[in-house]
Amino acid sequence: MKSRYESAKDVFVDSVDLDDYIDLESSLTAYQQLEHSINKPLKMILLFGRPGTGKSILLNRLHERLKYQKEIYYFDTPAINEKEFFHKIFKVLTKKTLPQNTEVNFSALVNYCKNMRGKREIIIMLDEAQMYGPEMMEKIRLLSDSRAVKFIVSLHKTEDEDLVAKEHFQSRIWEVIELHNASLKDQTTYIHKKLLKKNLFEIANSIKDKNFKLIHKFTKGNYRECNKMMFTIFEICEYYDKNEPAKIRYDRIPKRIIEMAALKLGYIHV
Amino acid sequence: MYNIKALEEEWKRYRRKKIIPIIIGVVAIVLGTGSVVLFVKNKSDILKEHASPNPATAKSDIDIYIDRGITDIAEKSNEALIDAPIEIANVEDEERVGTDTSSGKKKLHIEVIDVSKKKSSFKEIEKRFRMGHDIDDSLFLAKSYYERKNYKKAEYWALQTNKVNENIEESWLIFAKAKAKQGHKNEAIRILNAYINRTHSIEAKVLLDKIKKGKI
Numbered sequence: 001m002k003s004r005y006e007s008a009k010d011v012f013v014d015s016v017d018l019d020d021y022i023d024l025e026s027s028l029t030a031y032q033q034l035e036h037s038i039n040k041p042l043k044m045i046l047l048f049g050r051p052g053t054g055k056s057i058l059l060n061r062l063h064e065r066l067k068y069q070k071e072i073y074y075f076d077t078p079a080i081n082e083k084e085f086f087h088k089i090f091k092v093l094t095k096k097t098l099p100q101n102t103e104v105n106f107s108a109l110v111n112y113c114k115n116m117r118g119k120r121e122i123i124i125m126l127d128e129a130q131m132y133g134p135e136m137m138e139k140i141r142l143l144s145d146s147r148a149v150k151f152i153v154s155l156h157k158t159e160d161e162d163l164v165a166k167e168h169f170q171s172r173i174w175e176v177i178e179l180h181n182a183s184l185k186d187q188t189t190y191i192h193k194k195l196l197k198k199n200l201f202e203i204a205n206s207i208k209d210k211n212f213k214l215i216h217k218f219t220k221g222n223y224r225e226c227n228k229m230m231f232t233i234f235e236i237c238e239y240y241d242k243n244e245p246a247k248i249r250y251d252r253i254p255k256r257i258i259e260m261a262a263l264k265l266g267y268i269h270v
Numbered sequence: 271m272y273n274i275k276a277l278e279e280e281w282k283r284y285r286r287k288k289i290i291p292i293i294i295g296v297v298a299i300v301l302g303t304g305s306v307v308l309f310v311k312n313k314s315d316i317l318k319e320h321a322s323p324n325p326a327t328a329k330s331d332i333d334i335y336i337d338r339g340i341t342d343i344a345e346k347s348n349e350a351l352i353d354a355p356i357e358i359a360n361v362e363d364e365e366r367v368g369t370d371t372s373s374g375k376k377k378l379h380i381e382v383i384d385v386s387k388k389k390s391s392f393k394e395i396e397k398r399f400r401m402g403h404d405i406d407d408s409l410f411l412a413k414s415y416y417e418r419k420n421y422k423k424a425e426y427w428a429l430q431t432n433k434v435n436e437n438i439e440e441s442w443l444i445f446a447k448a449k450a451k452q453g454h455k456n457e458a459i460r461i462l463n464a465y466i467n468r469t470h471s472i473e474a475k476v477l478l479d480k481i482k483k484g485k486i
Contacts (some may be wrong), residue, residue: 239274260281264272270283 003241009234011194012227016056016076018064022193024186027054033177034062034152038070038123042174043144047154049179052224055154058179059125062152072123078131085136088144092122106139113146116197122149129153161269181221188212190223191230203234206252214258218267225265232261405434405441412444416451424448439469443477450481 011020037045042231047055056076064076073092086104091097095113098104116122132140143149157178164226183192189211195204213235219225236257241246248254262268392411399407412427430447431438441463449458462478465471480486 235272236274236277239272241275256281259284260277263279263280263284268284270280270287 001250004200004203005234005237005238005241007198008195008200009231009238011198011200012230012234014224014227014231016060018057018060020194020197021057021061022190024182024189024198026057026180026186028181030054030058030177030179031061034058035066036063037175037177038066038152040175041147043147043150044141044174045150045152046176047152047179048157048176050096050157050181050222052222053179053181054223055179056127059152059154061129063125066123070123071120072125074127078126080130082136082139087134089124092124093149105217106142110142110146111144112146116148117146123152124149125152125154127154129155139146163220181186182216182223182226183221184213184216187216187219187221187226190226191215202250206250208252211253211258218258218262218265228265229258229261229267232264233257236260236264352376380453382397399430403434405431405438408434409438409440409444412448414440416444416448420449421448425452439471441464445475446474446477446481447486455481455484 017116034045034047035143047059049055059074060076061070075088079088083103086106086109087098088240090104092107093109129137140151140153144151188209191207192204195201215226217228219229233253237248237253240257248257259268263270276381379383385421392414395407395411398404406433408427412424412431415421415427425448428441428448431441432445435441442461446458446462446465449455450460458481459478462474462481466474466478479486
């Protein structure tokens with residue numbers, strides 16, 4: 001028999017699937033800010049934030065919303081090398097595919113872009129841009145200087161990358177949008193809405209305020225960590241439901257299980 | 271699926287580890303509070319011991335020595351301090367004194383200010399006696415004057431003591447000794463005989479014998 005917690009567990013499998021997107025106050029603000037920036041005559045926009053703050057899903061959503069209105073492209077994974085990257089750019093600009101054994105003439109590409117100015121406006125979103133080297137970023141900047149191509153660059157914010165971002169983009173970036181971890185209120189809404197979206201009302205109601213506080217304390221409001229935590233909690237619940245039902249109550253999630261999940265994920269240690 | 275049993279064990283260890291500092295904290299708070307309460311209690315007991323004497327004991331010998339007038343005199347004149355045992359009779363508030371109660375009398379070591387050399391201090395005590403008629407004051411004056419060989423005044427203050435309370439043996443003895451010292455040997459013998467007939471006091475008999483033999 002399938003446990004009720006199995007469906008709940010699957011809700012929190014980490015993905016950038018737009019069906020899983022949850023409208024929150026903070027993410028809505030970031031989305032509106034990004035949409036507004038796109039409409040400005042800016043060359044480069046930096047989307048900035050720690051891993052798991054929702055950058056990828058935000059770019060994904062923007063792409064999904066604007067793909068029929070604007071010429072917008074989403075590069076979700078960085079190119080292995082410069083050659084591959086410019087092949088992709090070439091394809092976006094010319095809508096033609098280059099043969100594998102050829103290389104893009106960068107100067108010719110820049111000139112092509114300059115000729116496009118005023119005729120076309122292309123938006124390219126680069127996720128995980130910290131993977132691109134400084135030389136490649138310089139070339140991206142030169143392309144954006146043509147004003148025919150606009151780049152939205154998404155970067156992880158870690159100690160080192162923060163420095164890279166500051167040094168490299170300070171003079172080139174025109175607008176920075178920073179994403180933060182969720183507040184307790186936002187995280188509570190996020191978990192609730194995710195469960196309710198899959199009609200898991202009883203399970204959503206079994207998570208009490210003190211549970212949310214504890215989950216927020218462990219995950220610090222990070223969406224990715226929250227997904228991991230909820231997945232683990234429901235996986236433990238699923239085990240008890242199937243094997244030792246006496247150890248679980250369906251009307252609430254015991255603190256013990258949340259702490260066990262935190263131990264499992266390394267948020268706390270013995 | 272995880273090894274839930276292992277995870278449960280890990281969680282139990284985690285709880286134990288988390289609870290121990292809480293228990294230690296609670297015990298520390300309880301002990302701390304207890305020691306503070308005890309300290310405050312002890313301090314208040316000490317303060318009670320040092321508080322002003324009970325009116326019921328105000329007329330005891332202690333009053334003579336801790337009287338504010340005498341201590342003032344001592345401060346002014348830098349008199350020598352004597353650490354002497356004082357006998358206290360009729361102490362009603364025994365708990366406040368906190369000494370041995372088995373004999374009904376108490377011995378306390380308190381600082382006694384020797385004021386016998388200062389005329390001004392005697393004046394102060396005489397003045398106080400006239401106001402309060404405290405036999406401790408008059409007896410003190412009688413003894414002090416006797417020691418200073420001022421037998422006339424010793425006789426006078428012994429008599430004053432006797433007027434207030436005729437059962438104070440010391441006043442009889444000082445009176446008799448002062449009379450003898452002034453050459454009124456027969457009168458001293460007559461007084462002592464009268465007192466011995468009434469009380470059969472051994473000390474009075476010893477003194478009588480001394481006077482008869484001319485040792486005083």
